[in-house]
Amino acid sequence: MDAPxxxxxxxxxxxxxxxxxxxxxxxxxxNDPAFAEEFATWAAIYTGIQEKGDxxxxxxxxxxxxxxxxxxxxxxxxxxxxxPNLKARRVMLPRWAYAVAAFALLLLLAWPVYQRLNxxxxxxxxxxxxxxxxxxxxxxxxxxxxAAEPWRDAYTQKHYPEAIAALEQRxxxxxxxRRSEANLFLGLAYLGTKNAPKAIAxxxxxxxxxxxxxxxxxxxxxxxxxxxxxxxxxxxxxTIASHRGTARQAEAAQMLKQIK
Amino acid sequence: MTYTDDHFITEIKHGGSRQExxxxxxxxxxxxxxxxxxxxxAQLHEDELISAYNAAVIAVRKQILNDVFRAESALxxxxxxxxxxxxxxxxxxxxxxxxxxxxxxAQHADESxxxxxxxxxxxxxxxxxxxxxxxxxVCEQILHFSVYLDYTAQQIADAIGFSxxxxxxxxxxxxxxxxxxxxx
Numbered sequence: 097m098d099a100p101x102x103x104x105x106x107x108x109x110x111x112x113x114x115x116x117x118x119x120x121x122x123x124x125x126x127n128d129p130a131f132a133e134e135f136a137t138w139a140a141i142y143t144g145i146q147e148k149g150d151x152x153x154x155x156x157x158x159x160x161x162x163x164x165x166x167x168x169x170x171x172x173x174x175x176x177x178x179x180p181n182l183k184a185r186r187v188m189l190p191r192w193a194y195a196v197a198a199f200a201l202l203l204l205l206a207w208p209v210y211q212r213l214n215x216x217x218x219x220x221x222x223x224x225x226x227x228x229x230x231x232x233x234x235x236x237x238x239x240x241x242x243a244a245e246p247w248r249d250a251y252t253q254k255h256y257p258e259a260i261a262a263l264e265q266r267x268x269x270x271x272x273x274r275r276s277e278a279n280l281f282l283g284l285a286y287l288g289t290k291n292a293p294k295a296i297a298x299x300x301x302x303x304x305x306x307x308x309x310x311x312x313x314x315x316x317x318x319x320x321x322x323x324x325x326x327x328x329x330x331x332x333x334x335t336i337a338s339h340r341g342t343a344r345q346a347e348a349a350q351m352l353k354q355i356k
Numbered sequence: 357m358t359y360t361d362d363h364f365i366t367e368i369k370h371g372g373s374r375q376e377x378x379x380x381x382x383x384x385x386x387x388x389x390x391x392x393x394x395x396x397x398a399q400l401h402e403d404e405l406i407s408a409y410n411a412a413v414i415a416v417r418k419q420i421l422n423d424v425f426r427a428e429s430a431l432x433x434x435x436x437x438x439x440x441x442x443x444x445x446x447x448x449x450x451x452x453x454x455x456x457x458x459x460x461x462a463q464h465a466d467e468s469x470x471x472x473x474x475x476x477x478x479x480x481x482x483x484x485x486x487x488x489x490x491x492x493x494v495c496e497q498i499l500h501f502s503v504y505l506d507y508t509a510q511q512i513a514d515a516i517g518f519s520x521x522x523x524x525x526x527x528x529x530x531x532x533x534x535x536x537x538x539x540x
Contacts, residue, residue, distance in 0.1 A: 102532055109472050137480065139472040141535055142503065144484030149504030153417075154410050157383055161406035164387050237433045238388075277429040306428045307437050343444075 105138050223321040223329065226354055230347065231318045233288060234311075237277065251281060256288035276306035283315060292323035310336075314344045317351075330355055358385060361431040368420045371506025383413055386432050389439050397443055399450060408442035422470060480539065487538040495531035502528050 107113045108121055124131050236248045247262035263282040266272050283298035296319045302312035313336055320329035333355075336348035359381055367378030389412075393405045400408075416435050419425040425434065488496070497516055501507040502524075509521035509528070518524045 102529075105472075109470070132475075136475045136477060137536060137539070139475040140477065140480040140484050140539070141532065142472060143476050143481055144488055145499050145503045147481075147485065148488055149500055150414050150418075152500060152504075153379070153414055154407075157379075157410045157413060158403075158406055160380065160383060161387070161390060161409065162403075164384065165390070165402055165406075168391065237430065238436060273427045274429055277433065303428065307434065308429065 102138050102142070105135060105142070109142075223324055223326050223355075226351060227318055227321040230351060231287070231315075231322075233284065236281065247278075247281065247285075251285055254288065256285040259285040260289070275301070276303045276308045276312075280308040280312050280315070283312065283319065287315065287319055287322070290322070292319045295319040296323070310339075310342055310344070314348070317348070326355060361427065364431055365420055365425070365427075368417060372508065372511050375505060379413065379417055382416075382431070382435075383409075386413075386435055389436055393439075393443065397447065400443065400446060404446055405443070408446060409439055411442050412436075412439040483539040484535070487535060490538060491531060491535060494527065495534065498524065498528050498531055499535075 104113075104121070108118065113121060125135055126132075233254075236251045245262070245266075247259045247266065250256075250258035250262060260282060263278050263285065267275060267278050267282070272278070279298045279301040283295040283302075286292075286295035286298060296316055299312040299316035299319065302308050313332060317329050317332040317336065320326075320332065330352065333348045333352050336342065336344050337352060339345055359378075364378050364382050367374045368382075369375075387409070390402070390405045390409045393400070393409075394402060397405065412435050415438050416425065416431065425431070429437075488499075491499075494516070498512060501512045501515060502509070507515065509524040512518065512524045513521050518527070
């Protein structure tokens, strides 16, 4: 293989070779050790150039990142004259007022929890209790570049029925590509309306190859708890707890200990 | 002005200066991840956050070019997931809790999709890394523009002052041959 054939290797890599030529190329790679050796050499050269390119790009982006942060740091200086006034206004409140406000807030938050802990139902550490202890409605994905999606706004504002309608409409379109993300948030919206069976059905539609799958499994386990299906919830939690290094592993293991 | 995922994907795949511009725009458009990260991951220095973000942008670029990005989620969501995983790895290393790094689906895909990676021997690649440094300015520039950034020969001629596309092509192949001879 000589240097112009470097381009053939790239055609092969980029799947730009006609089928017949590709088959012949692969046959030669398989049957001609010298050709395969040359191919490996050019593959190493290509990979080395890519790695070096990544390093160069990394350096350029690092400089850009530092510049952007420096610009951020300069930006507040334009409104700096207002800052001392705000600070002065803030310190005018006496410290005891903060303490009283904090205590009142703590009391307000703690009282319902205290009452719940003392209720006779709690003695059973029910699946419902586990659900409410571990379920936190996640926010809609942070997307600042894509076109506005009605479901995202509805979901953010906790208008779950509207979010469900919008998501189901998107999913009804066979050409819609972000199905995993949509099914994850459809399930979450259903959980927001306390419709666990529908939520479970939606989570089950999330593709195992997608980024959303890990979250879908977690929320499906919680939905199963909400619906009272402890057996299936336990099986799913065991799966999550067995995946080392995942975000939910420790929490799933802890829940398994809590399930009666 | 904000740009759509389709814009970024088309421009990055186009290569050349359009790719460079799209990478820069994508970087700036999603840089809020670093800004937000400064409050969220206070244990990390801003340089570390930038490094994690750079790694995520470079990984996304590669996945778009390798057709691995399947647009199942928005580009920003995908980028954010890779960025978060890198940040979590950094936090784990910092806390001396050296657990195996999270192997994201993106990283798996990244490695498995390039058919050349099965052919590359580490000792030969190490040799390429070393010899690339010896190649010298013009070769380095031409290979970077052509092989990494996918500039056309004419664009390279315009960028680095060659008389025409043919002379760029002939220089490119002589640089490749020289590199090959250096590593054998």
